[in-house]
Amino acid sequence: KQEVTQIPAALSVPEGENLVLNCSFTDSAIYNLQWFRQDPGKGLTSLLLIQSSQREQTSGRLNASLDKSSGRSTLYIAASQPGDSATYLCAVVNNNDMRFGAGTRLTVKP
């Protein structure tokens, strides 16, 4: 059974810092990996999707990398802003279902 782990569980940084969120998974036979953002009391917003054949995806200040063989992905956020404060979830797809990590709760202080 696929297990997804996210480290750290919580992170607090001052505004303007670059930061990295980590995700690891136990079964490397994935179809894709997706990073989501979740604001308190809200649903999930997809940030980046990396297909299994890809190494990275970029969107604005966000860059996600994938190392399938080692079962790892990182989400890099450049020049963090208070509006980036949210929980960031990593999810992997094997077959037809998506498995999520528990998330990293990010706080960016002004």
Add this chain to the structure above:
Amino acid sequence: GAGVSQTPSNKVTEKGKYVELRCDPISGHTALYWYRQSLGQGPEFLIYFQGTGAADDSGLPNDRFFAVRPEGSVSTLKIQRTERGDSAVYLCASSSGLAGGKDTQYFGPGTRLTVL
């Protein structure tokens, strides 16, 4: 529609009661998913529909949980004899279905279920 919608947004019920949670997917999306998210955890997969049929229901925790999608659009998650442990946010997502269960999923805002 513009996005995935779920109703109600909040549901409070008593232990032992029956509840139904509704999901309206994005128009034209053939794939629909239900997840359950407990406090401080990531969403947990429950069931996946491709069209009207449940392609994968391996995540349903027990036979008190059942989901239908009779016309391949709206889906209803049904929970019988609710227990306090069923309290969670129930999330629905849909995708185009063009890549089976592997394309981008778009999530609704969720229904917060509280069982007293």
